[in-house]
Amino acid sequence: MRWRSALVAGLGVLLSVGQIAAAERPDATSLAAEIDRLILEKLKTTGVSASPLADDATFFRRLNLAIAGRIPVPSEVRAFLADKAPDKRARAVDRLLASPAYVNHMTVSWNGWLLPEAATDPAVANAAVGFKVWLRSRIRENASFDRLTSELLTYPLNGRALADQPAGDGGTDAANGPLAFYTAKEGKPENLAAATARVFLGVHLECAQCHNHPFARWSRDQFWGMAAFFGGIEKTDGGTLREIQGKRELLIPNSFRAVPATMLDDREPEWQYKKSPRATLAAWVTAPDNPFFSKAIVNRLWWMLFGVGLVDPVDDFHDQNPASHPELLDTLARAFVQSGFDTKFILRAICQSQAFGRSSAIADSAAANVRLYAHFPMQGLSPEQIYDSLMVLFGERTETRGDDGQRRQFLEAFAVSGRQTESPTTILQALTLMNSKQVGAATDGQSSRLLGGVLKLPGLTPTERIEAIYFAVLSRPPRKAELDQTLAHVKGCTDGTDKAHADVLWALLNGIEFRTNH
Amino acid sequence: MQWGHDASWTRRHFLRSGAAACTVSLSGWLSRLAYAASGDPKRTRSCILLWMNGGPATIDLWDLKPGHANGGPYKAIATKAPGLKIGEHLPKLASWGDRLAVIRSMTTKEGDHGRAAYLLRTGNLPLGGIDFPTLGSLVAKELHREGADLPPFVSIAPQRFLAQNAFGPGFLGPLYAPLLVADGQRAALGGANNQGVDQQLKVENLQRISGVGADQADRRLALMRNLETDFLASHPGAIADSHRSAYGAAVRLMHPETARVFEFASEKAELRDRYGRNLFGQGCLLARRLVERGVPFVEVTLDGWDTHANNFDGVKNLCGVLDPAWSTLMADLKDRGLLESTLVVCMGEFGRTPKINPQKGRDHFPNAWSAVLAGGGIKGGQAVGRSSKDGMQVEERPCGVPDLLATICRAIGIDSEKQNMSNVGRPIRIVDKAARPISEVLV
Numbered sequence: 022m023r024w025r026s027a028l029v030a031g032l033g034v035l036l037s038v039g040q041i042a043a044a045e046r047p048d049a050t051s052l053a054a055e056i057d058r059l060i061l062e063k064l065k066t067t068g069v070s071a072s073p074l075a076d077d078a079t080f081f082r083r084l085n086l087a088i089a090g091r092i093p094v095p096s097e098v099r100a101f102l103a104d105k106a107p108d109k110r111a112r113a114v115d116r117l118l119a120s121p122a123y124v125n126h127m128t129v130s131w132n133g134w135l136l137p138e139a140a141t142d143p144a145v146a147n148a149a150v151g152f153k154v155w156l157r158s159r160i161r162e163n164a165s166f167d168r169l170t171s172e173l174l175t176y177p178l179n180g181r182a183l184a185d186q187p188a189g190d191g192g193t194d195a196a197n198g199p200l201a202f203y204t205a206k207e208g209k210p211e212n213l214a215a216a217t218a219r220v221f222l223g224v225h226l227e228c229a230q231c232h233n234h235p236f237a238r239w240s241r242d243q244f245w246g247m248a249a250f251f252g253g254i255e256k257t258d259g260g261t262l263r264e265i266q267g268k269r270e271l272l273i274p275n276s277f278r279a280v281p282a283t284m285l286d287d288r289e290p291e292w293q294y295k296k297s298p299r300a301t302l303a304a305w306v307t308a309p310d311n312p313f314f315s316k317a318i319v320n321r322l323w324w325m326l327f328g329v330g331l332v333d334p335v336d337d338f339h340d341q342n343p344a345s346h347p348e349l350l351d352t353l354a355r356a357f358v359q360s361g362f363d364t365k366f367i368l369r370a371i372c373q374s375q376a377f378g379r380s381s382a383i384a385d386s387a388a389a390n391v392r393l394y395a396h397f398p399m400q401g402l403s404p405e406q407i408y409d410s411l412m413v414l415f416g417e418r419t420e421t422r423g424d425d426g427q428r429r430q431f432l433e434a435f436a437v438s439g440r441q442t443e444s445p446t447t448i449l450q451a452l453t454l455m456n457s458k459q460v461g462a463a464t465d466g467q468s469s470r471l472l473g474g475v476l477k478l479p480g481l482t483p484t485e486r487i488e489a490i491y492f493a494v495l496s497r498p499p500r501k502a503e504l505d506q507t508l509a510h511v512k513g514c515t516d517g518t519d520k521a522h523a524d525v526l527w528a529l530l531n532g533i534e535f536r537t538n539h
Numbered sequence: 540m541q542w543g544h545d546a547s548w549t550r551r552h553f554l555r556s557g558a559a560a561c562t563v564s565l566s567g568w569l570s571r572l573a574y575a576a577s578g579d580p581k582r583t584r585s586c587i588l589l590w591m592n593g594g595p596a597t598i599d600l601w602d603l604k605p606g607h608a609n610g611g612p613y614k615a616i617a618t619k620a621p622g623l624k625i626g627e628h629l630p631k632l633a634s635w636g637d638r639l640a641v642i643r644s645m646t647t648k649e650g651d652h653g654r655a656a657y658l659l660r661t662g663n664l665p666l667g668g669i670d671f672p673t674l675g676s677l678v679a680k681e682l683h684r685e686g687a688d689l690p691p692f693v694s695i696a697p698q699r700f701l702a703q704n705a706f707g708p709g710f711l712g713p714l715y716a717p718l719l720v721a722d723g724q725r726a727a728l729g730g731a732n733n734q735g736v737d738q739q740l741k742v743e744n745l746q747r748i749s750g751v752g753a754d755q756a757d758r759r760l761a762l763m764r765n766l767e768t769d770f771l772a773s774h775p776g777a778i779a780d781s782h783r784s785a786y787g788a789a790v791r792l793m794h795p796e797t798a799r800v801f802e803f804a805s806e807k808a809e810l811r812d813r814y815g816r817n818l819f820g821q822g823c824l825l826a827r828r829l830v831e832r833g834v835p836f837v838e839v840t841l842d843g844w845d846t847h848a849n850n851f852d853g854v855k856n857l858c859g860v861l862d863p864a865w866s867t868l869m870a871d872l873k874d875r876g877l878l879e880s881t882l883v884v885c886m887g888e889f890g891r892t893p894k895i896n897p898q899k900g901r902d903h904f905p906n907a908w909s910a911v912l913a914g915g916g917i918k919g920g921q922a923v924g925r926s927s928k929d930g931m932q933v934e935e936r937p938c939g940v941p942d943l944l945a946t947i948c949r950a951i952g953i954d955s956e957k958q959n960m961s962n963v964g965r966p967i968r969i970v971d972k973a974a975r976p977i978s979e980v981l982v
Binding site: 381382384389399400401439442443444445446447450451453455456457458460465507516524525527528531532533534536539 | 651670690703704707713716718719722723742743744745746747748749750751755758759760762763765766767769770771773774775776777778779781782784785786788789792793
């Protein structure tokens with residue numbers, strides 16, 4: 022494995038991130054092959070056989086949902102199906118990773134993970150506008166992830182107000198962004214420590230706030246030792262946040278004990294004169310040999326694509342929650358560091374793997390354990406994916422940045438918790454997709470752009486009309502049996518062909534295939 | 540139309556998806572067992588859980604310590620039951636004292652909102668891997684009726700953010716998932732949305748798309764189910780089960796007779812006023828309507844009890860909502876002959892510190908707190924268990940969560956030791972076998 026020897030050499034000369042010579046940069050295709058090797062190795066021990074690869078249409082839709090956060094438009098699907106190039110899947114991966122839709126989708130995703138409060142707290146949601154601007158600019162330039170993390174953790178707090186953030190784009194606005202992270206956590210050291218640990222270290226520290234963690238090894242002192250890095254932050258009288266310089270310990274609330282700022286791996290912090298404790302923390306978090314950071318990030322990226330992490334839940338690494346494929350996790354983590362913490366590189370490698378490209382159909386119930394990756398784990402679409410896909414479907418595709426009220430209402434109604442691979446449909450969601458005004462308009466021959474095209478375009482055969490609906494909703498051509506059924510429905514419909522086609526559109530929209538990533 | 544005939548399905552999937560889902564249409568021919576409320580002697584019991592979200596200061600509500608420094612400014616007042624005193628800001632409930640059983644010796648160890656809510660609502664601490672069902676789902680599974688149009692579990696105004704996995708059916712499966720009404724909504728005290736309470740409690744999209752007649756609706760539903768059969772068969776699992784279940788339940792909910800339960804037009808304005816024209820008050824009214832129609836479990840959330848600062852103002856304001864709502868609920872249930880068959884539970888995830896903090900607040904305190912049971916199966920007019928003079932410890936008859944949940948099961952006539960199959964392959968009892976029901980409060 023050529024890339025492996027490069028890795029060994031690279032580690033040996035690793036001085037600082039971002040200065041790795043081009044010849045030593047790991048290669049996505051080789052990493053993809055390594056992913057598959059390790060997956061198959063484990064599969065062999067279980068006797069479960071891997072499913073065949075998914076067909077082109079299924080793969081293309083899956084890729085679009087994973088990278089762009091929405092279904093593809095019919096013309097893109099048809100072009101992909103017609104493409105004869107043998108490497109068309111890899112090229113589709115590259116195209117999508119270079120698209121604005123990717124930037125959008127990653128921004129929304131990281132925003133959700135870093136500022137979960139924005140979903141329920143309108144004040145935080147307002148502050149999050151600037152946060153998203155900053156995030157988006159970093160993602161667009163594919164900033165190395167250690168740099169992004171450092172920027173967030175070391176954002177200077179000098180009593181500036183959040184209030185006057187204009188909602189536009191641009192350098193200075195982007196620079197204001199990270200502040201929202203601090204205000205969302207109310208500037209409280211314990212909240213900041215918990216959020217930092219969860220997202221950047223994959224560790225669920227909060228339980229250790231009051232007492233030692235029940236089954237992980239974190240002690241109460243370690244929690245507060247971590248919080249102490251944020252110990253200098255306080256709210257001014259004006260409600261803004263500022264930081265007292267040089268404070269390196271924190272008083273545990275309701276006690277008389279002060280705990281010094283300590284790293285989770287009990288290493289001595291490398292204090293430097295005049296360097297903020299948060300800078301010391303950031304340096305430790307993003308250090309190439311930090312055992313938590315790279316694993317936490319690649320695990321989260323894996324989870325984003327597969328709906329389940331190598332460690333799952335993704336922010337709860339501990340001894341009783343081991344990785345399903347420990348060597349694979351290590352390999353991905355090392356490659357991530359080696360690449361200069363390049364998230365796009367990791368996504369590219371995973372999307373090129375066969376594990377990502379397998380069919381999701383289950384022939385054998387023994388293969389149903391999704392964490393073997395014998396088949397692609399079917400997942401429910403996230404509320405954002407459903408909404409954005411509906412917009413594509415209804416012909417209202419926008420790479421929108423603003424959060425309009427309709428979108429937010431929809432997202433709230435469709436919010437679900439729990440594992441993506443077990444996403445429930447709720448009664449309210451079913452009612453929305455069956456009866457809402459928007460669906461009504463989209464399934465009405467007069468008002469629907471999509472149906473209007475299908476019904477009014479001259480020269481379309483009955484089969485082509487059905488195909489158009491299938492391509493639009495399910496991003497694939499209909500199978501023979503489906504064609505027979507739907508054509509029979511249209512022919513036998515006493516209410517007229519307009520209503521019959523509206524029925525087909527409605528039926529596919531409400532079916533399970535549309536609302537899943539399979 | 541039958542769709543369970545596909546031979547590749549296992550019986551387990553068929554059962555999980557619910558046989559009732561097969562025979563449903565949108566045109567409403569299905570016989571709805573309109574439940575005669577009061578006259579039916581075999582009427583199964585229902586449970587209404589009044590969930591006090593945030594951890595209520597029960598030391599100011601149910602177990603006051605006047606004369607002690609921890610007591611704060613509020614007095615205890617006499618109730619209809621001799622010897623039983625409750626907080627002065629619950630005067631209307633005081634007149635129902637003979638129907639209330641106050642458990643003053645609840646003691647738990649969880650002081651974190653998420654973990655404590657999970658513990659109280661499922662009877663277990665979060666344990667990686669096992670998806671414990673919430674109490675409402677457990678009860679719904681035991682008491683639901685075949686062919687009922689309303690879902691067996693309704694949750695009104697839930698605040699799920701901090702304990703998202705404590706509000707679902709867990710390993711019991713999607714049939715027992717709650718219908719969420721006013722999900723995440725808060726009391727609209729002139730709030731930003733300016734929505735009326737009626738709008739908050741509305742279940743949207745219960746009516747067909749305009750222009751779509753009953754026959755067309757049936758046809759497109761049948762088409763949908765036919766077209767997805769193959770995909771469902773080749774992609775079995777939780778997502779498929781939940782999808783089918785939700786659509787079946789949604790279709791049943793759309794029947795005009797059923798959908799009407801969510802409309803308040805038939806209720807007298809005077810009654811609505813007595814409940815209180817706020818989210819919790821009208822939520823309690825909706826709970827009565829649902830119970831009247833045979834829904835076995837309804838929970839109504841009153842949020843705002845996390846009073847780390849200004850506890851006494853907070854408690855007073857919240858009592859201003861709780862007192863009229865619950866007392867009117869008791870009266871309403873009684874008037875309709877439903878009180879004997881409806882258990883009402885009032886609890887939060889923990890209590891609050893007897894010691895008052897510098898912000899005039901009380902902080903989380905699981906060590907000694909109170910829960911209240913009333914109505915069907917309950918011997919009211921008493922307090923069970925005792926906390927110390929300073930409120931810091933339980934002195935007599937400590938009760939844990941399993942004890943309380945086992946008591947609830949007894950009161951509504953379900954077997955707490957019954958087992959359900961979990962998602963990790965081992966059967967798990969509704970309530971831990973070691974639980975000791977608080978027999979003093981049971982009829």
